[in-house]
Structure formats: structure tokens, C-alpha cells
Amino acid sequence: MLAIMPARAQSVYPSKPITLVVAFAPGGATDTAARIVAKELAIELGQSVVVDNRAGAGGAIGAASVARAAPDGYTLLMGSGSELVVLPAVKIKPPYEALKEFQPVAEVGTVSFMLVANPSVPASSVQELIALAKAEPGKLSYASFGIGSTNHLLGEFFMHKTGTDLLHVPYKGSAAAANDLVAGEVKLGFDTTTVMMPLVRGGKLKALALLSATRAGDAPDLPTMTESGVALATQGWLGVLAPRNTSPDIVDRLNSAINKVLGMASVKEILSERGFNVVMTTPAQFSELIKVETREWTEIARAAQVQVE
Incomplete structure (x- = not known):
């Protein structure tokens, strides 16, 4: 009887509302995607997913709050390359290192x-x-x-x-x-x-x-920066991350649920209408993206000679 008590005491994840932190004020691309995904994710997980905007310090305040949160799957970050890769690349004293303090769960899309x-x-x-x-x-x-x-x-x-x-x-x-x-x-x-x-x-x-590598299908007359004579081509990305040391079981549960939401035709359509290209990945694939992006943006920051306090 005693041997099965701990198993019975453990609750099935998720058993309470989840907070999805956005590190910028309402109205931006990350916030928009977070609210679209959170609505369907709540249905898929059977628990409320509350979007919490924690803006300030170029996204560092919101991101750092998630890095410090308990690794229990109830505080997540809808993160972007801006606060996770670019900000640490230009800061004299980086507020965090993305792959050391966060567990990538699933990429959501590019913009x-x-x-x-x-x-x-x-x-x-x-x-x-x-x-x-x-x-x-x-x-x-x-x-x-x-x-x-x-x-x-x-x-x-x-x-x-x-x-x-x-x-x-x-x-x-x-x-x-x-x-x-x-x-x-x-x-x-x-x-x-x-x-x-x-x-x-x-x-x-x-x-x-x-600033993308190719012209957009919905704006075919708008040239790229490279076509305009300036060799500058990049894109933004966003995805869901958890605090480091979050259980692999929870990460896999979230990854599966998020990818299921992203695979819905209605979600793809509404994200596409707002300029997002939906991407579905494994946690390992998302980690590799962040690794590559960190290297590339560090090189850009160095080339542009940008450093901030």
C-alpha cells in the first residue's frame, strides 16, 4: 500500500492554469501569436492558458522571470529571437544564456x-x-x-x-x-x-x-533589402520555452499539444493572415535553431560594433 502512495499523490500534468509570458507589451507579433496559440492550447490541455505581458528592458524582464520560475510546466515563455538571442548578443553583461537557462519546447513560426x-x-x-x-x-x-x-x-x-x-x-x-x-x-x-x-x-x-531573402507572395511589388542594394536578409522567429530542468515528460506533452494546435487549419489560416509562417519542430530542432541564431546574431552585433549596458 505504501509503495503506491507517491504515485497516487502525483497529479497528471497539467492540473492547474498555465501562464504564458510574453516579454513585450500587447499588440506586437509575439503577443499576437501567443494569444492565438493560447486559446487553442487551453482546449487541448484542458486547462486555462493565461497570457501575461511582462514588458521592459528589451524583453529581459519577462524572459528572466520565466528562467527563475519553478520548472514545473506552469510558467512558460512565448519567446522570440529578439530577447533570447539578439539581446544577449549586444549586452555587455548578458542577462542570461538562452540554452543554459531555458528548455526549448516548440518553435511556433517565423515572421x-x-x-x-x-x-x-x-x-x-x-x-x-x-x-x-x-x-x-x-x-x-x-x-x-x-x-x-x-x-x-x-x-x-x-x-x-x-x-x-x-x-x-x-x-x-x-x-x-x-x-x-x-x-x-x-x-x-x-x-x-x-x-x-x-x-x-x-x-x-x-x-x-x-528584410527577408525573397519577396512576399502577398506583396509581390515590394523589393527585398538585398534587391535594393543593401546585403541584409533575415527573419524573426518565436516559440515556446520552459525553465531549464523542466521534466522531459512535461516538455514532450507540451510539444505534442502545441504542434497539434499549429497543425489545425484554422490556426494556420489566422496566423498566416497575420504574417506568420507556421513551423512545427521537436524540442531538439528548436534548440538547434537557437544555437545557430545565437552564433549568427553575435557575428552581426560584432560587425555592427553594437554593445549596450
């Missing part, structure tokens, strides 16, 4: 970045923008969703590649940055198609280039 401008900017192409920036060094401002974020480093790398000088204006999230960009408080933005494409289609911003 393209684009360079956009407020309509008041007298440039309709990347080359015209470069000429304008060189004529007025330090005057053209660009928004990012935080110091050390992906779009901060994209702006720095763009300047490095083109010999221009732009003014970086950091925000706590994409939504706030986009609002000021539309209002003309800042003039340029390197952000995801998820956030920017609706504003471009609505005539509130103008698109200058995609």
Missing part, C-alpha cells in the same frame, strides 16, 4: 521584417532613403521595441552597411512604436510584417523593403 517610413519622409526607395540620411546625418529617427531588440540591431546593421547615421528611439513594444511612427513622432521603423503590413495597406505608412 518577416520590413523597413517602413512615415509618409512625410521624402523617400520612396531604400536608395533614396540612404541619400536622404547621408544629407542629414543623425536627423532621421527610427523606432524599435527596446534597446538591444532585433529591430534596434537591424537599424544599427543597416547604418553599418550603408554608412548612414540614424537616431534610435526605443519603445517598450511594437504597438507604442507603431503609434508614434504613424503620428510622425519617429520617421522610420524596422518591424515585423505582422505589425506593419496592415498600416501600409491602410495608407498610414509606406513600405520601402522587406
Whole structure:
């Protein structure tokens, strides 16, 4: 009788609500994907999945809170390359190392970045923008969703590649940055198609280039940055991670449930409409992506000579 008591005492995972942390303010690409996935994941797991936005410090506050959480599967991170790879690459004292403090569970998808401008900017192409920036060094401002974020480093790398000088204006999230960009408080933005494409289609911003390797099927007339004469091609990614030392059984349960959700036609459709390319992986495959991305972004940060406190 005593031998089976511990087994009976253990609860089946999950037995209570799960918190899915987003390290940025509501309204950005990561937040959008988190809410779409959380809704269906709750049904699949039979427990509430609550999205918790913990913004600040370029995503470090939210990410670090998950790294410090109990490795029991009840506090997860909808993470992106921005806070997990780029931020540690540019920080003089990195707040964490992704593969040492997190357990990758499942990649969710990839998203393209684009360079956009407020309509008041007298440039309709990347080359015209470069000429304008060189004529007025330090005057053209660009928004990012935080110091050390992906779009901060994209702006720095763009300047490095083109010999221009732009003014970086950091925000706590994409939504706030986009609002000021539309209002003309800042003039340029390197952000995801998820956030920017609706504003471009609505005539509130103008698109200058995609930062992906190829043109987008839903925007075939928009050239890539490489086609525009600047050798810069990259994409963003996001996925679910748990604190390090989370049980392999829990990781496998979550991976299976997330991939089942991502395989739903309705989920694929709504994510696609918002600019995401759905990706389904094993935890090992997601780990390898983070490993490769860490190496590549560290090289970009070094080339652009970007380091922040």
C-alpha cells in the first residue's frame, strides 16, 4: 500500500492554469501569436492558458522571470529571437544564456521584417532613403521595441552597411512604436510584417523593403533589402520555452499539444493572415535553431560594433 502512495499523490500534468509570458507589451507579433496559440492550447490541455505581458528592458524582464520560475510546466515563455538571442548578443553583461537557462519546447513560426517610413519622409526607395540620411546625418529617427531588440540591431546593421547615421528611439513594444511612427513622432521603423503590413495597406505608412531573402507572395511589388542594394536578409522567429530542468515528460506533452494546435487549419489560416509562417519542430530542432541564431546574431552585433549596458 505504501509503495503506491507517491504515485497516487502525483497529479497528471497539467492540473492547474498555465501562464504564458510574453516579454513585450500587447499588440506586437509575439503577443499576437501567443494569444492565438493560447486559446487553442487551453482546449487541448484542458486547462486555462493565461497570457501575461511582462514588458521592459528589451524583453529581459519577462524572459528572466520565466528562467527563475519553478520548472514545473506552469510558467512558460512565448519567446522570440529578439530577447533570447539578439539581446544577449549586444549586452555587455548578458542577462542570461538562452540554452543554459531555458528548455526549448516548440518553435511556433517565423515572421518577416520590413523597413517602413512615415509618409512625410521624402523617400520612396531604400536608395533614396540612404541619400536622404547621408544629407542629414543623425536627423532621421527610427523606432524599435527596446534597446538591444532585433529591430534596434537591424537599424544599427543597416547604418553599418550603408554608412548612414540614424537616431534610435526605443519603445517598450511594437504597438507604442507603431503609434508614434504613424503620428510622425519617429520617421522610420524596422518591424515585423505582422505589425506593419496592415498600416501600409491602410495608407498610414509606406513600405520601402522587406528584410527577408525573397519577396512576399502577398506583396509581390515590394523589393527585398538585398534587391535594393543593401546585403541584409533575415527573419524573426518565436516559440515556446520552459525553465531549464523542466521534466522531459512535461516538455514532450507540451510539444505534442502545441504542434497539434499549429497543425489545425484554422490556426494556420489566422496566423498566416497575420504574417506568420507556421513551423512545427521537436524540442531538439528548436534548440538547434537557437544555437545557430545565437552564433549568427553575435557575428552581426560584432560587425555592427553594437554593445549596450
